[in-house]
Amino acid sequence: MSPSRTLGTSEDYFNMRQSNLFGKTLREAPKDETTINAKLLIRAGFINKLTAGVYTYLPLGWRVIRKIENIIREEMEKVGGQELVMPVLHPKESWQITDRWDTVDVLFKLEGWESKELALGPTHEEVVTPLVKKHIQTYKDLPLYLFQIQTKFRKEKRAKSGLIRNREFLMKDLYSFHKSEADLDEYYEKMKEVYWRIFKKVGIGNETYLTFASGGTFSKFSHEFQTPAEAGEDVIYICQECRQAINQEIRPEVKNCPNCQAKQFKETKAIEVGNIFKLKTKFSESFDLYFVDKHGTKGLVQMGCYGIGLGRLMGTIVEVFHDDKGIIWPKAVAPFSAHLLQLGNESKIKAAAEKLYGRLKKQGVEVLFDDRQDKTPGEKFADADLIGIPLRVVVSEKSLAQKSFEFKNRNEKKIELVPVDKSLTRIKS
RNA sequence: CGGGGCGUGGUGUAAUGGUAGCACGAGUGCUUUGGGAGCACUUAGUCCCAGUUCGAAUCUGAGCGCCCCGACCA
Numbered sequence: 001m002s003p004s005r006t007l008g009t010s011e012d013y014f015n016m017r018q019s020n021l022f023g024k025t026l027r028e029a030p031k032d033e034t035t036i037n038a039k040l041l042i043r044a045g046f047i048n049k050l051t052a053g054v055y056t057y058l059p060l061g062w063r064v065i066r067k068i069e070n071i072i073r074e075e076m077e078k079v080g081g082q083e084l085v086m087p088v089l090h091p092k093e094s095w096q097i098t099d100r101w102d103t104v105d106v107l108f109k110l111e112g113w114e115s116k117e118l119a120l121g122p123t124h125e126e127v128v129t130p131l132v133k134k135h136i137q138t139y140k141d142l143p144l145y146l147f148q149i150q151t152k153f154r155k156e157k158r159a160k161s162g163l164i165r166n167r168e169f170l171m172k173d174l175y176s177f178h179k180s181e182a183d184l185d186e187y188y189e190k191m192k193e194v195y196w197r198i199f200k201k202v203g204i205g206n207e208t209y210l211t212f213a214s215g216g217t218f219s220k221f222s223h224e225f226q227t228p229a230e231a232g233e234d235v236i237y238i239c240q241e242c243r244q245a246i247n248q249e250i251r252p253e254v255k256n257c258p259n260c261q262a263k264q265f266k267e268t269k270a271i272e273v274g275n276i277f278k279l280k281t282k283f284s285e286s287f288d289l290y291f292v293d294k295h296g297t298k299g300l301v302q303m304g305c306y307g308i309g310l311g312r313l314m315g316t317i318v319e320v321f322h323d324d325k326g327i328i329w330p331k332a333v334a335p336f337s338a339h340l341l342q343l344g345n346e347s348k349i350k351a352a353a354e355k356l357y358g359r360l361k362k363q364g365v366e367v368l369f370d371d372r373q374d375k376t377p378g379e380k381f382a383d384a385d386l387i388g389i390p391l392r393v394v395v396s397e398k399s400l401a402q403k404s405f406e407f408k409n410r411n412e413k414k415i416e417l418v419p420v421d422k423s424l425t426r427i428k429s
Numbered sequence: 430c431g432g433g434g435c436g437u438g439g440u441g442u443a444a445u446g447g448u449a450g451c452a453c454g455a456g457u458g459c460u461u462u463g464g465g466a467g468c469a470c471u472u473a474g475u476c477c478c479a480g481u482u483c484g485a486a487u488c489u490g491a492g493c494g495c496c497c498c499g500a501c502c503a
Contacts, residue, residue, distance in 0.1 A: 032496050378464035
């Protein structure tokens with residue numbers, strides 16, 4: 001496994017001794033959490049709640065976020081996205097230009113300096129549009145795709161369901177700029193494919209449905225990517241013919257499946273893990289964002305926006321992949337590739353575990369090493385199941401008696417003895 | 430924002446007007462080591478304010494916080 005370029009620069013990023021890991025597991029979940037994602041992520045030491053809808057990502061949780069982030073970043077760059085970071089502090093004037101200062105009720109407003117008033121950014125059309133205006137003059141400057149991965153703030157009336165609806169959350173938002181509606185349409189379709197690739201990569205591709213949703217005032221429909229889960233707050237109707245779905249919000253106006261015209265649907269609660277939206281000229285009109293085409297004619301720039309909430313996606317993955325013992329991370333987003341458990345503190349066992357750990361570390365394999373000396377095997381197994389790293393490797397007297405380490409995948413029951421000299425390559429494969 | 434529920438060590442709980450207790454966690458020591466070990470000692474708590482009472486975790490009022498249902502969610 002090759003290290004992702006932004007995951008870490010030091011060799012130590014690729015390993016961790018559990019005796020040093022910040023964040024302890026809990027035997028019981030805090031009683032005020034009812035959703036699976038919140039219970040498991042808190043118990044396993046991935047996140048901590050500061051106040052309603054506001055969570056800390058502990059080292060384990062942050063590693064998962066970074067995995068997700070890198071998958072998303074890579075896909076955004078593949079379709080021409082250029083990454084930047086825009087400010088979180090937005091001047092009131094920007095939001096007055098679009099008439100959204102008073103109408104977006106989730107806007108956190110705060111005092112600035114002197115008589116200045118500010119908002120914490122819930123989305124960035126008000127910032128990206130005037131920014132782009134400074135650099136777009138002609139059709140030669142188009143199309144343009146800008147994205148960021150950044151903390152958003154929304155004053156939700158009711159935060160809920162662990163990481164599903166928060167007041168502060170990480171989001172990838174990409175804004176696209178086009179010289180024609182046809183070009184926007186084409187990119188929108190491309191982005192659908194990109195989103196599918198992302199959801200497949202993080203592991204929920206088979207569990208996710210492309211869903212027709214309200215287009216607001218800008219277009220007839222937008223598309224959401226919805227993943228059925230108990231903690232979901234949307235209701236969708238899955239077409240039994242083509243595997244696409246309709247959001248409840250447009251169910252009254254849509255009788256047949258907009259994709260295949262079928263009439264049979266299955267109702268389910270679902271989590272919106274992504275949304276793609278044609279803004280068209282709504283914001284370019286507000287900010288006078290024009291370009292000149294090759295005939296010298298001035299036209300409004302066409303825009304689209306495309307969002308994915310990273311924390312919500314992490315919560316959704318937990319909602320989908322878990323059992324009664326804990327989380328079962330898909331490989332691509334697991335905080336570590338392997339969980340090395342040392343059972344017993346005899347020097348022979350310790351030496352064997354340390355040796356394997358040292359070699360994995362050297363080769364850049366991300367491994368969590370449970371080297372804790374004061375924990376019983378039962379507790380180490382329970383923690384390993386709870387944390388949910390895909391591969392568990394046990395070093396014990398029993399395994400060493402057969403010159404082996406014991407391998408078990410988190411999502412399987414099967415336990416396999418692998419000879420010591422073959423273990424390294426097996427873990428890396 | 431409407432309705433409901435709940436606030437006791439880090440976590441889960443008991444005490445319903447009369448000595449704040451238990452389990453897990455954490456710390457020290459010894460013994461343990463294949464599915465959340467044992468013994469001993471230790472650590473740590475009634476959300477805040479006001480009131481009623483001889484006495485309040487418990488009753489009353491106000492506040493704050495958290496959760497759930499609903500509304501809302503470019």
